[in-house]
Amino acid sequence: MPLTAAAASREILTGLHDIMASRGSTQSKLDQVVDLIADKMRSEVCSIYLLRDSSLELYATHGLRKEAVHVTRLKLGEGLTGSIAGEGRILNLAEAADHPAFAYRPETGEERFHSFAGVPILRSESAIGVLAVQHAEPRRYEDVEIEALQTVAMVLAEMIAGARLVDGSRRGQAGTGALRLAGLRLVTGMAKGTAVFHQPRVVVEHTVADDTEAERDRVYSAFRKMREQIDAMTREAEFGPSGEHQEILATYRMFAYDEGWSRRINEAIDSGLTAEAAIERVQQRTRARMQEIDDPLLQERMHDLEDLSNRLLRIVAGRMGTAADIGLTGDTVLIARNLGPAELLEYDRRRLKAVLLEEGSLTAHMTIVARAMGVPVVGRLSDIRHSVNEGETILVDGDNGSIIIRPNRSLVSTFEHRMAVSQKRRAEYAAIRDLPGRTLDGADVSIMVNAGLAEDANLIEATGADGIGLFRTEFQFLVSASLPGRDRQQKLYARVLEAAGDKPVTFRTVDIGGDKALPYMRDKADEAENPAMGWRALRLSLDRTTLMKAQTRALLEASAGRPLRIMFPMVSEPWEYEDARRLVEEQVAWAEASKRPLPCRIEFGAMLEVPALAEMLDVLLPRLDFLSIGTNDLTQFLFAADRADPRLAERYDWLSPAILRFIRRVVRAASAANVPVRVCGEMGGRPLEAMALVGIGVQGLSITPAAVGPVKAMVRSLNHAAISARMDHLLDHPPRDMRKTLSDWAKRNAVVVG
Structure with missing residues (x-):
């Protein structure tokens, strides 16, 4: 195995570029891909599983029995590959059979292989497949090998999506009837508004760079612009010149100027990725590490870095618009996977009535700022972004940590009555x-x-x-x-x-x-x-x-x-x-x-x-x-x-x-x-x-x-x-x-x- 992640990835990416540009069916290309990865990583097994009809199908393999291709299938959450896709996390195991999720499939002939490493193939933050390698020798894979697999998985995502081999995005399949969801109460309060997504996800369409130095210049320019934005936010924050909110923004600014973060993005560019792919590559690695951390405080710091990564990605891709940039036109319930404190401050407080998050916690910097702004927040709403469409009405009960999507007239009437009762009680308490x-x-x-x-x-x-x-x-x-x-x-x-x-x-x-x-x-x-x-x-x-x-x-x-x-x-x-x-x-x-x-x-x-x-x-x-x-x-x-x-x-x-x-x-x-x-x-x-x-x-x-x-x-x-x-x-x-x-x-x- 090459000594650096950049060298390992570059060698594989060069071969992938040639395979993608060649003639032939997608199946033959994926067969060549697993052979290439197995050769360059000196791996006895390399397999690609793709999400088709809501289950993972073994689509190509080097080292397992060929007759298992298109036969072996695993549900999301089932087996090692199902766990990787279901949770969006990396597995790196010296002894695969010892893992509680291990599921033996005799048709694959995998019983002689002990070590296992797998990474999700991600598209628009959702797993569309799994890339896995195996060895007969029981050993954990080195970080350099895992990073190379992640880089390759990014390029595969582009190829797979282009060939339309996997299930489509769940966005737009939200449903039509009223839906009640329960989450975590982060900031109390009641609100009614229309759903607006915080940011359109920047989908990285081109992953392999033609000119490494040109990509590096794009990243440097984006870093300068992002830091100027953060500096301006820190100066103009509405909470005045002192206080914990200012300390939070100062910490956020510290991340924006972190040289380690920019160095990791540069290393990803060295491996042959475009500026957008390099930023997302580092972001994926950060998310993977965040899932391994039990410390809530460190997880919150990681969320700040996630926020900055999204900002940098939008700048370098020339897609600066978030819902805040476009402007809110009515009473709005903002929806996001997570949100940083600086991004929350960009919104018009007169229009922003509530925030709903897939993640979030009581100690998050964003939660602290939202509480100071008086904006109700409900977190831990699993898959909220796939349960609602933009423009739909949402009722938010921050006091109980619950929401109602697409409420009918009766539900709206009941909710408005409760809001009126709540306002009456507040008036009584004020008296x-x-x-x-x-x-x-x-x-x-x-x-x-x-x-x-x-x-x-x-x-x-x-x-x-x-x-x-x-x-x-x-x-x-x-x-x-x-x-x-x-x-x-x-x-x-x-x-x-x-x-x-x-x-x-x-x-x-x-x-x-x-x-x-x-x-x-x-x-x-x-x-x-x-x-x-x-x-x-x-x-x-x-x-x-x-x-x-x-x-x-x-x-x-x-x-x-x-x-x-x-x-x-x-x-x-x-x-x-x-x-x-x-x-x-x-x-x-x-x-x-x-x-x-x-x-x-x-x-x-x-x-x-x-x-x-x-x-x-x-x-x-x-x-x-x-x-x-x-x-x-x-x-x-x-x-x-x-x-x-x-x-x-x-x-x-x-x-x-x-x-x-x-x-x-x-x-x-x-x-x-x-x-x-x-x-x-x-x-x-x-x-x-x-x-x-x-x-x-x-x-x-x-x-x-x-x-x-x-x-x-x-x-x-x-x-x-x-x-x-x-x-x-x-x-x-x-x-x-x-x-x-x-x-x-x-x-x-x-x-x-x-």
């Missing part, structure tokens, strides 16, 4: 915005918001919240390309405090590690089977004290002259809290010795997320100023149920007597010690669950901004003495269905629970 969270019999319940961005502090006034009960400081770390320095942290915290005015803000020290691993702060030891229970949060901070010292100094400087409320996450034992508090107090002493301004007072708190801490409250409470119960992690630890596992989503209930009894015990212990308790987490943001929490003595909630109105309305319709007596009875004599029992009680007592 009580400036009123206190006080029950009918005069018991006060503090209702605060959870936040993670400087701009979130503005939601205190917008929602009528009593302050920020939990500011997640790790978000700045998650969106940054490198570790944020003390100055950057200090500026963020100062902006939050300034925006909050005289309302309290509780800063939680950084909760990273485990399932929030950072690429610039990771090592092999961070890779745990259960990251949520691993080396994260306070455990990591106490191990890497430099990180915590820098954050503490930033908090002290930002809070100069004001109260500072600092909270430590995931405290398991009192000594961890003591060590963390001692570290903060050492920084206070340092600041005093340095004559630096300090907060007027410091309040220390802990998050009770680990059940073991409840057994040590008698030791911990005398040292606490406040206690927060983190119900998200606490619940999964109590029930041994991973909240990220959809199979377990319904296996535990926040209104289970077990969790309510646990929280009641903690609240009673804290009350006896005169330590205020606040519940932070999704549980407190649901009116019925919040009613139960108030009934067991919780006097403070920190919830999502959208939940403040509904929860305050519930509190103001509730009799505190009545719910307290009812909860005591129910927890002493648990009913079979606590949720129904509480719902019925709320109805009988006119408590507003939605």
Whole structure:
């Protein structure tokens, strides 16, 4: 095998060019192709499978039995080749039979071959076939061989599509009746609009270059133009000169100037590809690697690179138009495989009503920007781009993560009624915005918001919240390309405090590690089977004290002259809290010795997320100023149920007597010690669950901004003495269905629970 991917690919591409230009049937050409690849890669087997009549058909082979050609067929997802086509991913196996998807086909005579490597043949992002090689010797294929296969697969896609050998594109086969799809709720809100595709896919028609230097010049020119566009977007972003949104765009800009990315495209051109084919070749490799990465943060960074690749491809192909460039003419629901933050910013906010994605996640940069823009987003809508045609009506329920395509008149009427009800409720919540969270019999319940961005502090006034009960400081770390320095942290915290005015803000020290691993702060030891229970949060901070010292100094400087409320996450034992508090107090002493301004007072708190801490409250409470119960992690630890596992989503209930009894015990212990308790987490943001929490003595909630109105309305319709007596009875004599029992009680007592 040649030493470089470029040399290997160039040698094969030269032969492919001659085969494509020769006379003869497509079958004879593909027979020559597998012989050529087998010869140049010194492979004992080379096979091409094509997607025909919704299954993969062995169309040409070198090394397997010829009588299996046009006989061996595999469904999408069946066998190794079916898995490659179905998932659009690469397989590289030293022992093919050990893979769980392996399906033996005796007519092929493949039993003597052990190693297997296969790559999808892609056209318009869909697999139309598979190119595979095999050896008798058990071994994994080198990266140079896999890259050569991918390059060849691109050229084959052009040949196969031109000969019309495979199933046509699924676009346009969306159907005619109403279709309801469920996805992942990324940004809440309801919207109605017509479907518009974000970008027409640039189909690479010519893959083999005639003049390598000319193709290189085209890429250089496209890079210059793309970087000018990104620089202009960074300057003109609507969020102002500072904040996390600006940091996101700065990270995006960093990718645009990444020399490694441009070098890989140049190497692909060296192998004999056109500029368009080289960009797509590198993009395919990036997608393949992204599928192998479990780290959500790194996957999001890959999405930014995908966005930039699409932009570069459109520039070099002279097809600059996206839906944003053409201009939206009416209320629009934008549809995309994925979307980068810069591309979202190009759209007219007056027309853009919602975004639907095949991919997407809660931590994606685009999601963060969309939330700031107030645009509902639903992600993980598998095959959405093939389920709808442009111009069709779509109803988007971002609150539930569902959509309806091509709704009939009845569905539209029902949806519009729900939107009207939602608007009426928002008006009702607005009417009580400036009123206190006080029950009918005069018991006060503090209702605060959870936040993670400087701009979130503005939601205190917008929602009528009593302050920020939990500011997640790790978000700045998650969106940054490198570790944020003390100055950057200090500026963020100062902006939050300034925006909050005289309302309290509780800063939680950084909760990273485990399932929030950072690429610039990771090592092999961070890779745990259960990251949520691993080396994260306070455990990591106490191990890497430099990180915590820098954050503490930033908090002290930002809070100069004001109260500072600092909270430590995931405290398991009192000594961890003591060590963390001692570290903060050492920084206070340092600041005093340095004559630096300090907060007027410091309040220390802990998050009770680990059940073991409840057994040590008698030791911990005398040292606490406040206690927060983190119900998200606490619940999964109590029930041994991973909240990220959809199979377990319904296996535990926040209104289970077990969790309510646990929280009641903690609240009673804290009350006896005169330590205020606040519940932070999704549980407190649901009116019925919040009613139960108030009934067991919780006097403070920190919830999502959208939940403040509904929860305050519930509190103001509730009799505190009545719910307290009812909860005591129910927890002493648990009913079979606590949720129904509480719902019925709320109805009988006119408590507003939605």
